[in-house]
Amino acid sequence: MLSFLLRRLVAGLLTVVTICVVGFFLLYANSSDVARRIVGDLASPEIVARKAEELGLDRPVVTQFADWVGGVFTGDLGRSWFSGQPVVAAISGRLPVTLSLTIGAVLLTAIVGVLLGVAAASRRGAVDRAVQTSSIVAAAIPGFLVALILALIFGIWLRWLPATGYVRPEDSLTGWLSTITLPVIALSIGAIASIAQQVRGSMVDALRLDYVRTLRAHGLPRHRVLYRHVLRNAAGPALSVLGLQFVVLFGGAVVVEQVFSLPGVGQTAVSATVGGDIPLVMGILVATAILVLVVNLVVDLLQAWLNPRMRMS
């Protein structure tokens, strides 16, 4: 198990390093006009040049990269070129928002998706058809549309929940719940459909297996067979999909953050990338890559725990 873990860790770290190197040089290639973008259209060429020098943009790209890497080892990811905020502070202030959304969406997806999948597989008939049809519809509706509809109905018409904005849990737990409820639902709809389909398919296959018949023949209660034996066997593929969904949801948070005006990493990543704020984009890249690495590792470990044969592969 330890060597399995080490192999996964090394592979993950190599991925992070590759992402950083490729990311930096790709971003740099698009940064020629960044000083102009920072100081604005009205600034004279002298002011633009002054800004470029202040940011060190007049130095060779390799020197800039070396400086950045040097900073990484001391925990200093630099400062945003646009806001002047330390990158670590910018990310640590925004990551909780995106993680609130993503983790909330993963939990909601796991609970609702699994329940729907199990219900469809075990009951079949009308329930199955209803779950399948609604899954297809839910997967087909773009996330931003769901977000807009939810904001319109619950935020504007009914005013049950805020249409925009974010309250930190440390300021008000109920406020936090009220601000993330709609975004989490908007983010989860497509993922729930996907997990429900996955669980349904795996369960239907598993229910046909001999050991299920044997367990039933031994008189085990149906719910015990379903949830303790069949679901555990079917959980592997569902877990993989859920792990993948975490990454997808993390990316999908960009749109939801935009619609609900939430101060998350996604929204910042977009504006920083468009503006050419290399220190901030690199910080977000590193944080995201590490997060994805950790999630994949956890999923792998869970898979390995569920299926010992995997540890050997």
Add this chain to the structure above:
Amino acid sequence: MMHRFTSTRAAAAIGAAAALALSLAGCSGTAGDAEEAPSVLRMGVITNLTSFAPWEASWANQSPYLQAVYDTILRADPDGTVVEGLATEWEWDDSRTVLTLKLRDDVTFSDGEKLTASVAADYLVRFRDGTSENAAYLAGMTSAEAPDETTLVITLGAPDPALPVYLTQNAGLVGSPAMFDAEDAQTTPVGSGPYTLDEDASVVGSSYVFDVNPDYWDSENVHYDSIEMSVFGDPTALMNAVKGGQLDATNTTNPTQSVEAEAAGYTAHAFELNWSGFLLFDRTGEVNPAFADVRVRQAFNYALDREGAIEAFDGGMGTATTQVFGPESSAYDEALDERYPHDPERSKELLAEAGYPDGLDIVMPSNNFVPEANFAINKEMLAAGGFNVSWEETGDDLFGRMLSGSWAAAPFLLQTDPTVWQTVQFLLLPDSTWNPFHVEDATINELAGIIRAGDGPEADAAAQDLNTYVVEQAWFAPTHRPSSVYLTNDATEVEVQVGNAVPYLWNIRPAK
């Protein structure tokens, strides 16, 4: 049976959880209402803050952030009149190159440091040498000195009647001397303003909370205990916040949003800040020789359907004009707006007289931040007057190429300034930013010289003559001044500001 029971129980549990979440959210809504006390202003802003460091600061849409924490040397009333700020008196010398200001002696910064003329002078120099997009405002300043604690003397290389106006904006911002060497000056303001930034409650680039400064010297102009500014990068999110009743006051990204906002109970305060139309840069015919002929430029003006442009581009919200000077300026003459009525036939006649009986080909830049349909409409409108337009697609390089003289003409939106001299400096002189071919005209130079050196009836007359001359020479082809809109709810009243995209902070108050 057991399975059915379990499923039902699970469904009930989910239902209960959802109900709990909603009821908690409902509670939060109530709590939120309680927080929405009259002393809190919830403001929407549509631009991120460039920097809290005064020497890097922008203005316009960013002015609320800066006015919350800083004072300016002078201030401007809603109609643009320059009034007292940190300075209570100011006077030009006879050469109009030395401005002497008397500063207040009762102002302290949030770190306890006292305002002195020396600090103000240091900030002026720092702004001139800094990286604000408006650093050029003070480019003509040769020195800023403090002969005593409250006297500030600004010396210019040549007269600049707009200097007092600049001192009401970012060039006039004064912070504590401690900011000069502070590593976090961009994000941590230390000013003498009516509020202080609550950094713990703020998220840079997204939301800012300002708490009232209890020792502020001008408490009469402080109307709220705290201000919450939320940044909206997305127009839909902004309108959702408005329609959801989450904002007391906000500017908009598009005046047509006012219809939705008014339906939601908001008041739309319209004002005109810019002029829209065409810049006919190539008055000497370097890129397109035809544009050296004033008849061609006049023909271009006749070809424009100004009322149609207002309808097509700004939903009918705006005022047709032929002038680059705004109505508040002493150069403005309402009668000039009738100079070029929409007359495509007259346009063709003038083109024929100039030697282009079959029409004239022109190339102008298009870009992706204006709806593509706008270019099609412009093309069609100009074609009726005999101009065959080809659009050249551009990207981020639009400004650079336009300002280096790549095209004879271009459609654009530009500001109208509160003073005549600002417009002259911006558009009409050989070294003006928006005169990329550096066209020099003796009449313009002469009239500009009078405007620059004086501020009495003689300067006003010169301003009128200059405007008439520029319209007659068709240096530009404005179509209209589009409306901008600021929104307030019932609990809030506001006075919009001439020459600024956002009302000044002290002019946003609780409704009486």
